[in-house]
Amino acid sequence: xxxxxxxxxxxxxxxxxxxxxxxxxxxxxxxxxxxxxxxxxxxxxxxxxxxxxxxxxxxxxxxxxxxxxxxxxxxxxxxxxxxxxxxxxxxxxxxxxxxxxxxxxxxxxxxxxxxxxxxxxxxxxxxxxxxxxxxxxxxxxxxxxxxxxxxxxxxxxxxxxxxxxxxxxxxxxxxxxxxxxxxxxxxxxxxxxxxxxxxxxxxxxxxxxxxxxxxxxxxxxxxxxxxxxxxxxxxxxxxxxxxxxxxxxxxxxxxxxxxxxxxxxxxxxxxxxxxxxxxxxxxxxxxxxxxxxxxxxxxxxxxxxxx
Amino acid sequence: xxxxxxxxxxxxxxxxxxxxxxxxxxxxxxxxxxxxxxxxxxxxxxxxxxxxxxxxxxxxxxxxxxxxxxxxxxxxxxxxxxxxxxxxxxxxxxxxxxxxxxxxxxxxxxxxxxxxxxxxxxxxxxxxxxxxxxxxxxxxxxxxxxxxxxxxxxxxxxxxxxxxxxxxxxxxxxxxxxxxxxxxxxxxxxxxxxxxxxxxxxxxxxxxxxxxxxxxxxxxxxxxxxxxxxxxxxxxxxxxxxxxxxxxxxxxxxxxxxxxxxxxxxxxxxxxxxxxxxxxxxxxxxxxxxxxxxxx
Numbered sequence: 001x002x003x004x005x006x007x008x009x010x011x012x013x014x015x016x017x018x019x020x021x022x023x024x025x026x027x028x029x030x031x032x033x034x035x036x037x038x039x040x041x042x043x044x045x046x047x048x049x050x051x052x053x054x055x056x057x058x059x060x061x062x063x064x065x066x067x068x069x070x071x072x073x074x075x076x077x078x079x080x081x082x083x084x085x086x087x088x089x090x091x092x093x094x095x096x097x098x099x100x101x102x103x104x105x106x107x108x109x110x111x112x113x114x115x116x117x118x119x120x121x122x123x124x125x126x127x128x129x130x131x132x133x134x135x136x137x138x139x140x141x142x143x144x145x146x147x148x149x150x151x152x153x154x155x156x157x158x159x160x161x162x163x164x165x166x167x168x169x170x171x172x173x174x175x176x177x178x179x180x181x182x183x184x185x186x187x188x189x190x191x192x193x194x195x196x197x198x199x200x201x202x203x204x205x206x207x208x209x210x211x212x213x214x215x216x217x218x219x220x221x222x223x224x225x226x227x228x229x230x231x232x233x234x235x236x237x238x239x240x241x242x243x244x245x246x247x248x249x250x251x252x253x254x255x256x257x258x259x260x261x262x263x264x265x266x267x268x269x270x271x272x273x274x275x276x277x278x279x280x281x282x283x284x285x286x287x288x289x290x291x292x293x294x295x296x297x298x299x300x301x302x303x304x305x306x307x
Numbered sequence: 308x309x310x311x312x313x314x315x316x317x318x319x320x321x322x323x324x325x326x327x328x329x330x331x332x333x334x335x336x337x338x339x340x341x342x343x344x345x346x347x348x349x350x351x352x353x354x355x356x357x358x359x360x361x362x363x364x365x366x367x368x369x370x371x372x373x374x375x376x377x378x379x380x381x382x383x384x385x386x387x388x389x390x391x392x393x394x395x396x397x398x399x400x401x402x403x404x405x406x407x408x409x410x411x412x413x414x415x416x417x418x419x420x421x422x423x424x425x426x427x428x429x430x431x432x433x434x435x436x437x438x439x440x441x442x443x444x445x446x447x448x449x450x451x452x453x454x455x456x457x458x459x460x461x462x463x464x465x466x467x468x469x470x471x472x473x474x475x476x477x478x479x480x481x482x483x484x485x486x487x488x489x490x491x492x493x494x495x496x497x498x499x500x501x502x503x504x505x506x507x508x509x510x511x512x513x514x515x516x517x518x519x520x521x522x523x524x525x526x527x528x529x530x531x532x533x534x535x536x537x538x539x540x541x542x543x544x545x546x547x548x549x550x551x552x553x554x555x556x557x558x559x560x561x562x563x564x565x566x567x568x569x570x571x572x573x574x575x576x577x578x579x580x581x582x583x584x585x586x587x588x589x590x591x592x593x594x595x596x597x598x599x600x601x602x603x
Binding site for chain 2: 011015018019022023026027136137139140141142143144145148149151152156235236238239240242243246247250261262264265266268269270273274276277280281284285288
């Protein structure tokens with residue numbers, strides 16, 4: 001078990017380093033950041049000065065070292081626009097993104113569990129087909145468009161919920177609903193199909209033969225085992241959640257990491273975008289690592305591969 | 308009791324038959340929608356009544372022709388710059404389609420090569436490539452696109468690169484599984500015995516046998532790619548204005564929801580319709596070619 005955790009931990013660190021390097025390379029690939037800071041009145045001397053300030057006059061490998069050193073000490077640079085530390089901007093934006101992501105995740109988990117399990121137990125009925133239809137629609141309709149249509153109906157037409165802002169819980173209803181609808185199909189499908197597998201297994205038959213009440217068989221014996229499958233695709237679910245948060249924040253003009261990075265993109269504020277992307281992708285890797293450890297705790301087959 | 312079961316089975320058989328007929332009939336709709344998409348992409352200049360980018364301020368914010376106050380000149384109305392929404396949607400098909408085809412070609416090629424190598428060689432190389440794949444699968448393409456868009460500026464090229472950098476991972480994982488299975492199959496073992504090189508085995512024996520799963524993933528990716536292009540263009544990381552990308556058009560209408568909802572509605576509706584058709588056809592092709600892959 002310890003060996004498994006250690007191996008995975010090292011791999012995660014390596015992957016983290018890979019992502020950091022990728023971001024570094026993508027930045028250099030796209031040209032001279034100093035040129036992007038130039039305004040029409042800037043002189044050649046300004047360019048040289050900015051390059052010196054940013055350390056761009058040093059060799060690439062030295063720049064890479066400086067960049068890594070900054071990351072280790074938690075220094076993500078300063079915003080081009082208002083000269084505030086990027087780390088500070090991110091910590092201001094983080095809570096709202098977290099609220100959005102966590103509440104949508106919990107909501108979609110609950111709905112996915114209910115619908116997924118019921119669909120599996122009522123296989124090939126109208127209910128099952130309805131759930132399938134919901135999943136198909138959720139996967140086909142772009143989330144930003146669903147968001148706009150929801151605004152059109154509930155904010156413009158009926159004026160029940162506000163279309164933007166974060167002032168009250170009411171402001172979160174529409175964004176959370178749309179984000180939930182967006183990540184729901186993936187989770188629901190996995191739960192349904194793993195539930196179908198489990199219901200077919202010997203120990204479920206045994207439980208039934210023993211006379212365990214059907215409700216208990218489904219919601220305790222079967223569901224417990226069916227829950228392992230979504231864990232294996234946690235990475236995909238998380239990626240979808242993060243992409244969804246970025247889009248939904250933009251649709252509903254909410255502050256958060258998504259809005260921060262998109263504003264940064266529009267203004268070509270390099271350090272801000274770089275910072276947000278690094279924080280989000282590290283979060284993905286760290287959470288994936290934790291999920292894998294959890295998975296190994298639950299499923300002995302996984303950890304025995306490493307002993 | 309026996310005959311009762313027979314009747315029951317006959318009933319079920321009949322119902323299955325009906326269902327099969329129904330799903331075959333249902334196939335026509337997505338086929339027609341996708342045919343329309345391809346035709347409008349190819350013949351956009353002939354089909355579109357107006358230029359997709361020409362600004363006509365006198366015609367701005369006109370409702371669709373079938374609504375009250377709509378002019379018959381503009382079937383789906385006009386946007387805030389007086390451009391014809393219908394014409395822009397037709398031209399937008401070009402961007403959606405060419406983007407998905409290009410990205411699918413790039414990611415499919417890279418993913419297949421990595422998948423075959425990983426599955427055939429196995430061992431440390433395999434675990435290395437697969438860890439790499441896991442990481443790539445879990446990083447959202449949006450993040451890469453945003454960081455590229457800062458440097459390169461939003462463009463077609465930017466989102467093609469952004470979607471390709473990590474997009475190969477889905478192919479690699481499935482193809483790897485197939486290659487692993489094929490490595491143990493008799494005809495590959497025989498090829499090894501008669502002394503075929505590894506390269507030759509991978510190209511001549513493994514590759515032809517992973518074409519089916521490759522086609523399946525590729526068709527299932529079309530819808531996803533169309534959504535990715537639309538999303539990135541909507542966020543401003545993709546196709547820059549005034550080019551008519553469906554996603555960017557939805558964004559154009561953002562500030563006019565109260566007065567001119569059609570600017571955002573129709574392009575998004577088209578995305579949904581096309582993606583729905585792609586996914587439906589993708590599922591059908593998968594069931595025809597290789598039902599084992601239903602889990603994808």
